[in-house]
Amino acid sequence: MKVAVYGAGGVGAYFGGRLAQAGADVHLIARGDHLDALQRDGLRVESVSGDFSMELPATDDPADVGRCDVVLFTVKSFDTEAAAREVRPLLGDDTAVVSLQNGLDNETKLAAEIGREHVMGGVAYIFSTIAEPGVVEHTGGPTSFTYGELDGARSDRATRFLEWCDRADGMDAELSESIQTDLWEKAAFICAQAGMTATVRLPLGEIRSHEESWEMYRRLIDEVCRVGRATGAELRDGTVSQWMDFADDLGADSYSSLHYDMTHEKPMELEALHGTVVRRGRENDVAVPMNEAVYAILQPWAQRNA
Numbered sequence: 313m314k315v316a317v318y319g320a321g322g323v324g325a326y327f328g329g330r331l332a333q334a335g336a337d338v339h340l341i342a343r344g345d346h347l348d349a350l351q352r353d354g355l356r357v358e359s360v361s362g363d364f365s366m367e368l369p370a371t372d373d374p375a376d377v378g379r380c381d382v383v384l385f386t387v388k389s390f391d392t393e394a395a396a397r398e399v400r401p402l403l404g405d406d407t408a409v410v411s412l413q414n415g416l417d418n419e420t421k422l423a424a425e426i427g428r429e430h431v432m433g434g435v436a437y438i439f440s441t442i443a444e445p446g447v448v449e450h451t452g453g454p455t456s457f458t459y460g461e462l463d464g465a466r467s468d469r470a471t472r473f474l475e476w477c478d479r480a481d482g483m484d485a486e487l488s489e490s491i492q493t494d495l496w497e498k499a500a501f502i503c504a505q506a507g508m509t510a511t512v513r514l515p516l517g518e519i520r521s522h523e524e525s526w527e528m529y530r531r532l533i534d535e536v537c538r539v540g541r542a543t544g545a546e547l548r549d550g551t552v553s554q555w556m557d558f559a560d561d562l563g564a565d566s567y568s569s570l571h572y573d574m575t576h577e578k579p580m581e582l583e584a585l586h587g588t589v590v591r592r593g594r595e596n597d598v599a600v601p602m603n604e605a606v607y608a609i610l611q612p613w614a615q616r617n618a
């Protein structure tokens with residue numbers, strides 16, 4: 313199984329490294345200082361599930377890699393269109409490009425550039441960042457992702473990739489029959505987890521311990537579920553309470569990638585998260601006051617860091 317990781321950062325390099333440990337032929341696509349360090353010193357993953365280091369081919373030019381079975385597409389959502397324009401050298405007839413990004417529009421943008429037949433949707437659950445060039449720090453979370461064909465088919469390429477994922481330690485993967493549902497459900501959780509940790513600028517434990525803040529967390533999830541349903545996505549009953557239980561069990565020191573980016577002067581995915589919910593809410597006549605508040609509070613930060 314030949315796999316390219318397009319955007320080998322916190323998420324991509326972690327899962328790519330795990331697949332390489334399982335024997336997959338993994339190629340990293342990165343840029344800047346991070347790429348220099350990957351080429352010079354290899355990839356180092358410092359993980360709560362066990363540290364590991366490995367030498368993997370790394371480049372900024374997809375033509376060096378050539379056709380792959382699977383491309384894990386893990387750039388930030390604001391880089392989706394630019395990166396999608398460079399994906400073609402990685403594509404054979406049956407190549408799957410699997411987005412593991414946050415946001416609701418990445419798959420559509422990818423499909424517009426490379427064709428819907430190449431695109432799978434996905435959602436990732438992991439807390440990981442580039443701690444320094446060449447080094448990915450994994451601090452917690454389930455280390456799992458769910459992915460699937462846009463039409464829900466249990467295709468040969470999707471099941472073949474699942475077999476490889478199942479061989480890998482330190483990660484779990486699941487094949488989805490309704491990736492739109494999963495994307496909206498993940499959006500509901502991330503708008504709460506990212507929105508609250510970034511606006512409050514404190515970890516989840518302190519947010520949980522204040523009734524009003526915890527209620528805002530719940531309302532953020534609820535609003536996104538309402539918008540998702542209004543757009544036609546079939547969210548499961550009980551999604552709000554399931555996420556509240558999940559968030560109740562997360563470590564008290566949990567934050568989010570949005571909080572990390574905000575506090576490290578990095579571009580933020582605010583438009584892909586709360587910006588999209590606010591716009592889709594207006595289009596579908598669904599009130600989203602909590603998401604509007606988060607969007608308004610974080611816009612100056614998003615502008616400053618852009």
Ligand SMILES: NC(=O)C1=CN([C@@H]2O[C@H](COP(=O)(O)OP(=O)(O)OC[C@H]3O[C@@H](n4cnc5c(N)ncnc54)[C@H](OP(=O)(O)O)[C@@H]3O)[C@@H](O)[C@H]2O)C=CC1
Pocket residue numbers: 318319320321322323324341342343344346372386387388389391394395398412413414415436437438439440441442569581
């Ligand atoms: N981090 C997390 O814990 C989680 C993140 N996610 C989502 O996963 C996605 C990826 O996040 P994350 O891994 O944190 O992001 P990172 O910033 O850690 O990694 C993305 C990498 O892609 C690189 N990149 C972007 N464009 C290109 C390009 N054209 N060519 C080569 N390299 C490129 C970036 O370089 P540069 O830095 O120079 O831009 C960066 O090194 C996001 O949508 C995020 O919301 C989902 C679940 C958990």
Ligand SMILES: CC(C)(CO)C(=O)C(=O)O
Pocket residue numbers: 414436437438439453502505506567568569570
């Ligand atoms: C769900 C969460 C919070 C970690 O998996 C995430 O997606 C992020 O930090 O971007």
